[in-house]
Amino acid sequence: MSREIKTLKTVAEMRAYGTERPLGLVPTLGYLHEGHLSLIRRAREECATVVVSVFVNPLQFGPGEDLARYPRDLERDRELAREAGADAVFIPETAELYPEGYTTEVRVRGIEDVLEGAARPGHFAGVATVLAKLLNIVGPDRIYMGQKDAQQSFLVGRMIQDLNFPTRLVVAPTVREPDGLAMSSRNVYMNEEERAAAAAIPRALSVARDTKSKAPEVLEQTVREEVAKEPLVQLEYVFAMDDATLGPVGPKTGEVLLSVAARVGKTRLIDNVVVGRE
Amino acid sequence: MSREIKTLKTVAEMRAYGTERPLGLVPTLGYLHEGHLSLIRRAREECATVVVSVFVNPLQFGPGEDLARYPRDLERDRELAREAGADAVFIPETAELYPEGYTTEVRVRGIEDVLEGAARPGHFAGVATVLAKLLNIVGPDRIYMGQKDAQQSFLVGRMIQDLNFPTRLVVAPTVREPDGLAMSSRNVYMNEEERAAAAAIPRALSVARDTKSKAPEVLEQTVREEVAKEPLVQLEYVFAMDDATLGPVGPKTGEVLLSVAARVGKTRLIDNVVVGRE
Numbered sequence: 001m002s003r004e005i006k007t008l009k010t011v012a013e014m015r016a017y018g019t020e021r022p023l024g025l026v027p028t029l030g031y032l033h034e035g036h037l038s039l040i041r042r043a044r045e046e047c048a049t050v051v052v053s054v055f056v057n058p059l060q061f062g063p064g065e066d067l068a069r070y071p072r073d074l075e076r077d078r079e080l081a082r083e084a085g086a087d088a089v090f091i092p093e094t095a096e097l098y099p100e101g102y103t104t105e106v107r108v109r110g111i112e113d114v115l116e117g118a119a120r121p122g123h124f125a126g127v128a129t130v131l132a133k134l135l136n137i138v139g140p141d142r143i144y145m146g147q148k149d150a151q152q153s154f155l156v157g158r159m160i161q162d163l164n165f166p167t168r169l170v171v172a173p174t175v176r177e178p179d180g181l182a183m184s185s186r187n188v189y190m191n192e193e194e195r196a197a198a199a200a201i202p203r204a205l206s207v208a209r210d211t212k213s214k215a216p217e218v219l220e221q222t223v224r225e226e227v228a229k230e231p232l233v234q235l236e237y238v239f240a241m242d243d244a245t246l247g248p249v250g251p252k253t254g255e256v257l258l259s260v261a262a263r264v265g266k267t268r269l270i271d272n273v274v275v276g277r278e
Numbered sequence: 279m280s281r282e283i284k285t286l287k288t289v290a291e292m293r294a295y296g297t298e299r300p301l302g303l304v305p306t307l308g309y310l311h312e313g314h315l316s317l318i319r320r321a322r323e324e325c326a327t328v329v330v331s332v333f334v335n336p337l338q339f340g341p342g343e344d345l346a347r348y349p350r351d352l353e354r355d356r357e358l359a360r361e362a363g364a365d366a367v368f369i370p371e372t373a374e375l376y377p378e379g380y381t382t383e384v385r386v387r388g389i390e391d392v393l394e395g396a397a398r399p400g401h402f403a404g405v406a407t408v409l410a411k412l413l414n415i416v417g418p419d420r421i422y423m424g425q426k427d428a429q430q431s432f433l434v435g436r437m438i439q440d441l442n443f444p445t446r447l448v449v450a451p452t453v454r455e456p457d458g459l460a461m462s463s464r465n466v467y468m469n470e471e472e473r474a475a476a477a478a479i480p481r482a483l484s485v486a487r488d489t490k491s492k493a494p495e496v497l498e499q500t501v502r503e504e505v506a507k508e509p510l511v512q513l514e515y516v517f518a519m520d521d522a523t524l525g526p527v528g529p530k531t532g533e534v535l536l537s538v539a540a541r542v543g544k545t546r547l548i549d550n551v552v553v554g555r556e
Contacts, residue, residue, distance in 0.1 A: 011442060101523075104406070104440035105385045128382070129441075132410075136442040162382035163407075164289060164414040245379075 005082035008051075008090045011097075011137050017088060020048035025140035025167075026086070027131060030054040031071040035175040035183035037084040039144040042172055044085030051138055052081045053090040055097070059126030071188055090138065097133060106132045108155045108162070111246055115151050115239060115259055116270065127152055128159050135165050143167050148174040148182045150257055150272045154246055174271070176202065182271045189267040193232065198264045200230035205258060205273040214256050214276055216240035216249050223260055236261040236268070243274055283360035286329075286368045289375075289415050295366060298326035303418035303445075304364070305409065308332040309349040313453040313461035315362040317422040320450055322363030329416055330359045331368040333375070338404030349466055368416065375411060384410045386433045386440070389524055393429050393517060393537055394548065405430055406437050413443050421445050426452040426460045428535055428550045432524055452549070454480065460549045467545040471510065476542045478508035483536060483551040492534050492554055494518035494527050501538060514539040514546070521552055 008014045024047030026039045036052075043050045054077055061067035074091065081089055105125050111117065112124035135143070143160075145153045157169045175183045180202035181195075190198060204226030208219045219240040227235045242249050243257040256275040261268065286292045302325030304317045314330075321328045332355055339345035352369065359367055383403050389395065390402035413421070421438075423431045435447045453461045458480035459473075468476060482504030486497045497518040505513045520527050521535040533554040540547055 015444065101436075102440050103387045103389065104437050105387060106410075106441070107383045107385060109381045109383060111381065132384075133440075133442045136444060139444070158379075159382050162380050162411075163384070164411045166293065166414060166417070 003082070005078055005086055006088040007078065008088050009092065011092065014051075014090050014092075014137050017051075019051075022047045022141035023049045023051065023139065024142045024144060025134065025138045026050065026052045026144045027134055028052060028054055028077075029056050029070065029185065030077050031073060031185035031188075032077045032080045033175075033183045033185060033187075035146050035148060037080060038175050039146060039172050040081060040084035040086050042170065043142065043144050046170075047142060049088075050086045051088045051090055051140070052077075052086045053092075053134055053138065055090075055092055055094075055130070055134075057097075057126060057130040058094060059098070059129055060123050061126070062120050062122055065120070066186070066189075071185055092137075097130070105129050106159060106163075108158050111151070111155050111158060114241070114246060115237070116261065117151070119236065119261055124152070124155055128155060131156050132159065132163070132165075135160070135167055140167050142170055144170045144172060146174060147171055147274075148184070148271065150243075150259060150274075151246065180206065182269070184269060186267055186269065190264055194264045194267065197230050197232035198267075198269060200227055200233045201260060201262050201269060201271050205260065205271060208258055209273050209275050214240075214249065214253070216256070219256065219258050219275065223258070227260075227262060232264055234263045236263060240275070243277075281360070283356055283364055284366040285356065286366050287370065289370065292329075292368050292370075292415050295329075297329075300325045300419035301327045301329065301417065302420045302422060303412065303416045304328070304330045304422045305412055306330060306332055306355075307334050307348065307463065308355050309351060309463035309466075310355045310358045311453075311461045311463060311465075313424050313426060315358060316453050317424060317450050318359060318362035318364050320448065321420065321422050324448075325420060327366075328364045329366045329368055329418070330355075330364045331370075331412055331416065333368075333370055333372075333408070333412075335375075335404060335408040336372060337376070337407055338401050340398050340400055343398070344464070344467075347467075349463055370415075375408070383407050384437060384441075386436050389429070389433045389436060392519075392524060393515070394539065395429070397514060397539055402430070402433055406433060409434050410437065410441070410443075413438070413445055418445050420448055422448045422450060424452060425449055425552075426462070426549065428521075428537060428552075429524065458484065460547070462547060464545055464547065468542055472542045472545065475508050475510035476545075476547060478505055478511045479538060479540050479547060479549050483538065483549060486536055487551050487553050492518075492527065492531070494534070497534065497536050497553065501536070505538075505540060510542055512541045514541060518553070521555075 024043030106128040179199040208222040243255040259272040302321030384406040457477040486500040521533040537550040
């Protein structure tokens with residue numbers, strides 16, 4: 001595609017942007033990779049207008065996390081977004097989204113306390129809050145998020161439903177490197193050796209799924225054993241949950257969400273598979 | 279006015295309601311009184327479409343509060359809203375606004391912890407949450423609220439700003455009975471003797487304002503002494519705060535919000551005046 005991409009820097013510019021409907025929003029922290037681009041291409045297919053937001057939201061990073069070193073390259077992001085079919089990038093300043101006196105918080109209780117929420121206190125309040133803001137600022141008909149951040153997508157879907165945002169959530173499949181590693185902006189943190197070792201994460205998920213079991217203990221134990229074969233990868237957690245509720249697997253469970261977080265050197269990665277989905 | 283008023287019972291009906299802009303929303307718990315009607319009339323002057331929501335929001339009532347006995351009369355509300363110029367009433371069911379699995383909460387931290395927030399734990403999370411929902415369902419250009427619930431208006435204004443709702447908050451003056459008592463749906467709870475005694479509340483605020491002092495201790499002590507003259511009225515709290523921040527009065531304070539809560543028999547009433555406003 002050779003068309004131009006518009007850069008919108010303020011809330012007022014975003015609101016004034018003349019948009020044909022339906023409008024699709026792809027919210028990102030920037031440093032776009034193939035996972036984001038697949039969301040943008042999907043939005044392009046389904047929407048008359050596609051907006052990509054790029055905002056490294058400080059509210060969703062905890063103390064000691066990688067906010068400061070989170071990779072940023074706006075020019076590259078603009079170009080990649082344009083090539084994938086976006087009409088505009090929205091790149092607000094932190095000071096405009098969180099001015100002095102800012103105090104409101106959106107909480108999705110229950111969901112925010114497990115998995116990544118337990119590992120990263122406050123993370124999901126930050127995610128829910130910034131997404132409520134982006135939904136109000138951009139006013140999309142559809143919002144596109146990735147299955148890689150399954151809990152985040154679940155939480156945003158819950159928030160949209162609970163607060164009656166007039167927006168439909170579209171969750172697209174995880175895009176993977178040839179060796180299976182889920183695409184992530186954080187993959188660039190790893191050196192060559194770590195990067196090779198990181199493939200143990202999707203491999204473990206895959207082996208667990210291939211057991212054809214839906215029993216949490218079987219799935220979780222399989223992941224533990226598989227990851228243990230790779231000394232450079234430290235498993236942080238593995239949980240099998242009901243994919244429809246993010247609660248415990250029970251007799252009514254259809255599909256099982258098998259989620260892991262692991263560290264490879266200083267890099268923290270997450271991934272998941274849905275067990276029982278065709 | 280002789281025109282019809284539309285009754286919208288579901289979120290889908292509300293969303294499908296063809297509306298000319300600007301759209302004004304007057305959110306209420308029903309049992310409309312002159313205070314609400316003044317908001318509807320103001321909205322009628324300023325907006326092409328006026329929607330009045332009537333919803334006794336369980337989230338903003340604490341255990342032991344008056345949720346069950348809160349007065350309800352939908353037919354009367356419809357007629358009063360119509361006469362005041364409303365185009366539609368939106369009367370959702372609790373089960374539709376809070377279905378099973380509902381878990382999202384909007385918090386306006388700091389503000390929710392003082393005055394009514396301190397007296398009624400959870401109250402303002404309930405208020406903020408239902409108003410976020412109503413803003414998303416109705417999509418108003420303007421929302422009209424009363425100065426009588428000063429902290430509630432302040433909190434909603436903060437939430438609108440913080441979460442970037444594309445809606446302007448209009449706060450209208452408190453409407454009072456001839457003896458000064460602020461209009462409230464809860465006034466019907468009082469017997470004749472209590473009703474007469476309740477006038478001590480606005481009288482005390484008025485005497486305090488007439489001191490021309492902006493010193494919190496002077497204002498608060500004046501209210502205490504004045505209310506103490508009426509044995510049927512038990513003061514619950516009186517606070518003088520910076521009207522612009524709801525924080526402590528300081529050197530930068532312009533106007534002072536002097537707020538009281540009091541009980542007359544079993545009826546809990548609130549009121550306030552702004553000191554230093556022309």
